[in-house]
Amino acid sequence: MSVSENQGFNTRAVHAGQAFEPRTGAVVPPVHFSSTYAQDGIGGLRDGYEYGRGTNPTRDSLQEQLAALEGGSHAYSFSSGLAAEDSMIRALTRPGDHIVLGNDAYGGTYRLISRVLGEWGIGNTPVDMSNLDAVAEAVAAGGPDGGKTRLVWVETPSNPMMKITDIEALARLAHDAGALLVVDNTFASPYLQTPLALGADIVVHSTTKYIGGHSDVVGGAIVVNDAELAEKIGFVQFAVGAVSGPMDAFLTTRGLKTLGVRMDRHSDNAQAVAEWLLQRPEVEAVLYPGLPSHPGHELAKKQMKKFGGMISVQFKGGEAAARTVAENTSVFTLAESLGGIESLMNYPSEMTHASVKGTELAVPVNLIRLSCGIEDVEDLIADLEHAFTFIGTGS
Ligand SMILES: *Cc1c(COP(=O)(O)O)cnc(C)c1O
Numbered sequence: 001m002s003v004s005e006n007q008g009f010n011t012r013a014v015h016a017g018q019a020f021e022p023r024t025g026a027v028v029p030p031v032h033f034s035s036t037y038a039q040d041g042i043g044g045l046r047d048g049y050e051y052g053r054g055t056n057p058t059r060d061s062l063q064e065q066l067a068a069l070e071g072g073s074h075a076y077s078f079s080s081g082l083a084a085e086d087s088m089i090r091a092l093t094r095p096g097d098h099i100v101l102g103n104d105a106y107g108g109t110y111r112l113i114s115r116v117l118g119e120w121g122i123g124n125t126p127v128d129m130s131n132l133d134a135v136a137e138a139v140a141a142g143g144p145d146g147g148k149t150r151l152v153w154v155e156t157p158s159n160p161m162m163k164i165t166d167i168e169a170l171a172r173l174a175h176d177a178g179a180l181l182v183v184d185n186t187f188a189s190p191y192l193q194t195p196l197a198l199g200a201d202i203v204v205h206s207t208t209k210y211i212g213g214h215s216d217v218v219g220g221a222i223v224v225n226d227a228e229l230a231e232k233i234g235f236v237q238f239a240v241g242a243v244s245g246p247m248d249a250f251l252t253t254r255g256l257k258t259l260g261v262r263m264d265r266h267s268d269n270a271q272a273v274a275e276w277l278l279q280r281p282e283v284e285a286v287l288y289p290g291l292p293s294h295p296g297h298e299l300a301k302k303q304m305k306k307f308g309g310m311i312s313v314q315f316k317g318g319e320a321a322a323r324t325v326a327e328n329t330s331v332f333t334l335a336e337s338l339g340g341i342e343s344l345m346n347y348p349s350e351m352t353h354a355s356v357k358g359t360e361l362a363v364p365v366n367l368i369r370l371s372c373g374i375e376d377v378e379d380l381i382a383d384l385e386h387a388f389t390f391i392g393t394g395s
Helices: 009-015 057-070 081-092 107-120 132-141 167-176 227-240 246-257 259-278 297-303 318-326 377-388
Strands: 074-078 098-102 123-127 149-155 180-184 202-206 220-224 283-287 310-315 344-346 367-371
Touching (some): 009 057, 009 259, 057 074, 057 246, 081 149, 081 202, 081 220, 081 227, 098 132, 132 149, 132 167, 167 180, 259 283, 259 377, 310 318, 318 344
Parallel strands (some): 098 123
Antiparallel strands (some): 202 220, 310 367
């Protein structure tokens, strides 16, 4: 069936881009591995398919599904989140241009923008995105050589400090300055938050995380709701070729079909774990937007459906306590990444955010980040409670 934008999220997730195969009626569209397509005479393409870097039916079906869920007109799927970011930035900026991004942006995003694209003359200023006055100042100031700010880049909730930024207000601010607003929607996923509807111009995803959802595929996506932006990004996707392969696109589509049911459980589990953590004497701070004590709670309630599966925790016992907990759980696996059905734990200052160590984006050493999976929440809490018994024992 084809879907309409009036249909609910889960209906669109299951059906968008998933029309059955006409010859056999196969309900799940076959995965198209072919790198090339037979032509009926020179230039006689069937349905526009010519060569796998440019178009592939399995990738198309994922792109249609992504666009339908983010409320965009076009989506582009890439081989990783960073490949998506790289292609999109190169489509929309030129040497001398300037990017304003969050000072707690994902470490790999900051590394790409500062150390790779910086070498090609793209400037950047990291700022606290929840402070809109500071953002306005950085946007107006532009780059060191008078470069104009082209992109304002935000993660909300941010990683790993879980700050919440007002997307609608930030979009107005960016547009007033002639810049585009990019929202990295990896943490929330389109089930919890749709930035394009709030005025953002571009949505970025690491589909490796909640969208794929099973920690078995690396991928990225860009979604837009503007034909001109779409054309520029689509051209770089084709010309550079950092596309997702057919099997990766298939796995991502399969994960995306269950995004809504997974996000409900991730969010409910995280809410319960965050409330439990808040009561613990070992804990200095719980960073979770679902807690009324979180400074972004009201804003998160306004722009998100629920509060997601990610929690950051800071310990009174400093680095030693954080490391002890990180190394003594068994249901939570100590690993990079997030957003899978299995619970993961991460020590950002040495793991996901090691690339920003010693910079102004460095993460506190007493902080661990939890990605709450879809297991039974009693088992998640029991696992943490057991790990907490090792704090201060020197083991
Ligand atoms: C993982 C991640 C990325 C990078 O995506 P990859 O798929 O690892 O290239 C970007 N942004 C956020 C918020 C992430 O968590």
